[in-house]
Amino acid sequence: MHAKTGTLNKVTALSGYVFGPEQETGVAFSILVSGISAHSEIRQRMDALVLEISDTLWAPRSSAALASR
Numbered sequence: 001m002h003a004k005t006g007t008l009n010k011v012t013a014l015s016g017y018v019f020g021p022e023q024e025t026g027v028a029f030s031i032l033v034s035g036i037s038a039h040s041e042i043r044q045r046m047d048a049l050v051l052e053i054s055d056t057l058w059a060p061r062s063s064a065a066l067a068s069r
Contacts, residue, residue, distance in 0.1 A: 001050060003029075005043065012039050014046045018054045027057060 003016025015030040031046050 012042050020058045
């Protein structure tokens with residue numbers, strides 16, 4: 001992942017790219033949360049969301065999971 005954070009009064013943002021295992025394919029993302037005061041907690045949740053995006057897109061899947069699609 002390559003990303004940049006940004007913070008203003010009651011607003012925090014995280015934007016960037018999540019890359020696949022070969023670093024050739026990537027997905028752009030941007031997360032903006034407003035009306036908050038706990039920036040550190042929100043950033044942790046944003047990081048978890050980006051990890052979920054990465055895992056969902058590029059985690060190895062079992063053959064059973066692929067067959068059910």
